[in-house]
Amino acid sequence: MNISIKAxxxxxxxxxxxxxxxxxxxxxxxxxxxxxxxxxxPANALVELSKDFTAKxxxxxxxxxxxxxxxxxxxxxxxxxxxxxxDLIIGDSxxxxxxxxxxxxxxxxxxxxxEGISMDDYMPATVVGYSQWPKNTPNYWALPAMGDAVGWTxxxxxxxxxxxxxxxxxxxxxxxxxxxxxxELRDIAKFxxxxxxxxxxxxxxxxxxxxxSEGITMGVSNYLYDYGFKYQDPNKPYAMDGFVNxxxxxxxxxxxxxxxxCCTPPxxxxxxxxxxxxxxxxxxxxxxxxxxxxxxxxxxxxxxxGDKIGFFSNPAATTQATQLGGQxxxxxxxxxxxxxxxxxxxxxxxxxxxxxxxxLGGYSCAKSVLNDPGFPDSAPFSKEFLKSxxxxxxxxxxxxxxxLLQAEQKxxxxxxxxxxxxxxxxxxxxxxxxxxxxxxxxxxx
Amino acid sequence: MNxxxxxxxxxxxxVLVRPAVVRRIRxxxxxxxxxxxxxxxxxxxxxxxxxxxxxxxxxxFTNYRANRPNAPVKWLGIDWYQTILTDPDIWAAMxxxxxxxxxxxxxxxVLGFGLAFLIDKKFRGHGVWTTIILLPMMxxxxxVGNFWTFLYQPQIGLFNYVVAFLTGHPASSxxxxxxxxxxxxxxxxxxxxxxxxxxxxxxLAGLRSIPDYIYEAAxxxxxxxxxxxxxxxxxxxxxxxxxxVLFRGIENFKMFDMVNLLTGGGPGSTTEVASIxxxxxxFESWRTGYSSAxxxxxxxxxxxxxxIYVKALNRVKSR
Numbered sequence: 001m002n003i004s005i006k007a008x009x010x011x012x013x014x015x016x017x018x019x020x021x022x023x024x025x026x027x028x029x030x031x032x033x034x035x036x037x038x039x040x041x042p043a044n045a046l047v048e049l050s051k052d053f054t055a056k057x058x059x060x061x062x063x064x065x066x067x068x069x070x071x072x073x074x075x076x077x078x079x080x081x082x083x084x085x086x087d088l089i090i091g092d093s094x095x096x097x098x099x100x101x102x103x104x105x106x107x108x109x110x111x112x113x114x115e116g117i118s119m120d121d122y123m124p125a126t127v128v129g130y131s132q133w134p135k136n137t138p139n140y141w142a143l144p145a146m147g148d149a150v151g152w153t154x155x156x157x158x159x160x161x162x163x164x165x166x167x168x169x170x171x172x173x174x175x176x177x178x179x180x181x182x183x184e185l186r187d188i189a190k191f192x193x194x195x196x197x198x199x200x201x202x203x204x205x206x207x208x209x210x211x212x213s214e215g216i217t218m219g220v221s222n223y224l225y226d227y228g229f230k231y232q233d234p235n236k237p238y239a240m241d242g243f244v245n246x247x248x249x250x251x252x253x254x255x256x257x258x259x260x261x262c263c264t265p266p267x268x269x270x271x272x273x274x275x276x277x278x279x280x281x282x283x284x285x286x287x288x289x290x291x292x293x294x295x296x297x298x299x300x301x302x303x304x305x306g307d308k309i310g311f312f313s314n315p316a317a318t319t320q321a322t323q324l325g326g327q328x329x330x331x332x333x334x335x336x337x338x339x340x341x342x343x344x345x346x347x348x349x350x351x352x353x354x355x356x357x358x359x360l361g362g363y364s365c366a367k368s369v370l371n372d373p374g375f376p377d378s379a380p381f382s383k384e385f386l387k388s389x390x391x392x393x394x395x396x397x398x399x400x401x402x403x404l405l406q407a408e409q410k411x412x413x414x415x416x417x418x419x420x421x422x423x424x425x426x427x428x429x430x431x432x433x434x435x436x437x438x439x440x441x442x443x444x445x
Numbered sequence: 446m447n448x449x450x451x452x453x454x455x456x457x458x459x460v461l462v463r464p465a466v467v468r469r470i471r472x473x474x475x476x477x478x479x480x481x482x483x484x485x486x487x488x489x490x491x492x493x494x495x496x497x498x499x500x501x502x503x504x505x506f507t508n509y510r511a512n513r514p515n516a517p518v519k520w521l522g523i524d525w526y527q528t529i530l531t532d533p534d535i536w537a538a539m540x541x542x543x544x545x546x547x548x549x550x551x552x553x554x555v556l557g558f559g560l561a562f563l564i565d566k567k568f569r570g571h572g573v574w575t576t577i578i579l580l581p582m583m584x585x586x587x588x589v590g591n592f593w594t595f596l597y598q599p600q601i602g603l604f605n606y607v608v609a610f611l612t613g614h615p616a617s618s619x620x621x622x623x624x625x626x627x628x629x630x631x632x633x634x635x636x637x638x639x640x641x642x643x644x645x646x647x648x649l650a651g652l653r654s655i656p657d658y659i660y661e662a663a664x665x666x667x668x669x670x671x672x673x674x675x676x677x678x679x680x681x682x683x684x685x686x687x688x689x690v691l692f693r694g695i696e697n698f699k700m701f702d703m704v705n706l707l708t709g710g711g712p713g714s715t716t717e718v719a720s721i722x723x724x725x726x727x728f729e730s731w732r733t734g735y736s737s738a739x740x741x742x743x744x745x746x747x748x749x750x751x752x753i754y755v756k757a758l759n760r761v762k763s764r
Contacts, residue, residue, distance in 0.1 A: 102515070269624075
């Protein structure tokens with residue numbers, strides 16, 4: 001009995017060693033670094049892409065991906081507790097102020113200079129949005145990694161149906177086509193709301209309404225910007241009266257609520273990216289608001305992709321703008337593998353790597369990719385992506401961004417979803433909240 | 446008293462004590478020994494309960510933010526307490542919490558006691574039924590939150606279909622989680638579904654503790670079942686019912702996970718219970734000083750109410 005137990009242990013040990021040897025790649029001798037990001041389609045593309053880095057340098061890659069709804073909670077906790085889980089982090093654009101001021105990201109200026117990495121080689125909006133703090137100053141804390149913005153998808157096949165074309169023309173006296181304005185978008189959403197298509201009741205649009213993290217703010221901003229909302233007086237920082245709560249902004253907020261009330265599927269009171277994808281993929285909605293990052297995956301979808309799907313950038317109202325998404329890649333200052341992490345950034349900035357990144361489904365921010373004459377036709381959504389990246393606006397990137405975001409989430413959700421008060425009251429309240437937050441921060445305005 | 450002067454080795458239970466240890470212990474008084482045994486527990490309690498509490502009280506008087514460890518910490522006195530107690534949003538969250546606590550406790554107590562009363566009558570298969578009734582309580586709140594989200598889904602949710610079947614309203618004509626009027630009740634329903642079995646268990650213990658001879662004496666006196674219920678069952682089970690109310694009241698005052706999963710505090714702030722407000726202040730806004738003050742206020746509220754309640758409970762028990 002004893003012998004057999006010993007033999008069993010020996011065999012187990014040998015097996016463990018054997019498995020270890022069999023599964024350990026050549027880079028086992030070198031270091032392994034951990035990259036933290038959100039769990040979504042582009043993250044899978046990055047895993048694929050990073051295999052080249054490991055093959056080239058012998059440095060192994062580990063990935064820590066967290067769903068979007070917990071992404072900020074999880075990684076801001078990690079950074080704030082000075083954790084060294086992440087060597088590299090693809091952090092949200094709004095984190096940059098806090099991460100820079102609290103010493104959580106490594107400043108990359110010297111590294112860029114040494115390695116000949118120039119921010120002139122990246123699209124300006126992405127440099128300002130993902131890399132600089134303070135904004136519009138040459139202080140870099142990240143390499144623009146994943147360009148993104150909010151855009152729209154629509155059911156091309158539904159739009160092309162003769163009965164839909166005929167009914168729409170009769171009702172609105174124009175062709176059923178990609179909307180150029182937010183009013184046109186509302187009309188289309190209204191037209192499809194409750195309509196029967198192939199015996200199934202469908203709805204107008206899926207838009208962002210999520211309360212817990214950042215959803216409704218990322219959605220409503222596309223309307224607010226289009227109607228003239230500005231975060232502050234361009235000539236007087238932190239002066240918000242008449243900009244955040246301007247008559248235009250009020251109109252934009254009202255328009256967003258109108259779209260939510262008239263034209264979203266039942267139960268869409270807490271929807272964000274994944275709920276939007278579900279609604280579109282299951283054939284519930286004609287229009288979907290979502291980040292461009294998801295569009296490659298949607299285009300490949302066997303049920304609603306290919307010829308059935310079309311893409312367009314956020315339509316105009318009194319002006320045209322869209323919410324910036326996307327992130328830069330930073331080295332965490334608490335990392336014990338900063339050298340290897342910097343090596344990764346250097347490798348990632350390479351022209352060929354950026355091209356492959358786009359080809360795999362990531363959105364490169366490099367001009368070498370985006371300014372390539374073939375880029376606009378390289379995917380059905382690339383033209384709209386380029387257009388969107390030319391008109392992006394981002395949320396506050398102040399160190400207190402989370403507090404500012406929470407205030408907007410509450411004010412906007414209270415008005416749009418919970419029917420509390422008027423749009424003017426919501427935005428006036430938002431100005432009051434934001435002023436209190438900046439006052440607590442010691443800002444003068 | 447054990448003989449510690451035994452010549453070689455002494456066995457206490459399963460532990461073998463060597464002579465050197467025995468010699469050392471022999472010099473200690475009973476009191477010293479008692480201290481020796483309780484010290485690890487005391488240290489642990491101090492480290493994980495008392496110290497964090499004192500530290501939280503200290504932080505509640507400062508502007509400390511956990512995400513800015515290098516920033517200078519300013520003493521603010523009772524500023525945060527004043528801010529919190531005069532903040533209408535905080536009072537709104539407290540009202541939501543009070544609504545949630547009151548209705549869940551009432552519903553769970555009535556249903557829990559009712560179920561316990563039924564289960565106490567040992568009918569055929571009552572063991573199986575008890576197990577089935579207890580199942581929701583055994584699930585994780587995360588699981589419960591997620592599957593009730595599906596049950597409440599207006600287009601595919603079973604709950605909406607049942608209501609539609611019973612009332613004739615179309616299933617997708619109302620949304621339990623997205624409607625300002627319905628969502629506070631949606632979270633009450635889920636909590637009642639999950640925790641009524643717990644109240645039932647406590648009440649069942651109370652009912653089973655009533656001696657049969659009291660009922661036999663009542664039968665001899667020709668007391669009706671109704672009379673027996675009001676004069677024997679309810680008064681004798683009352684301390685247990687009150688205990689269940691206390692436990693559920695405290696638990697639901699702190700409710701976070703299930704509400705967070707079901708509604709995230711929405712729509713708007715309709716279901717934003719105090720613990721969600723606290724979590725947002727502490728771990729999203731990183732206002733550590735502010736959230737410490739809020740946590741202390743919540744603690745004092747629960748502690749104060751629970752103490753008053755325990756006194757009432759003791760009075761009932763001593764009757």
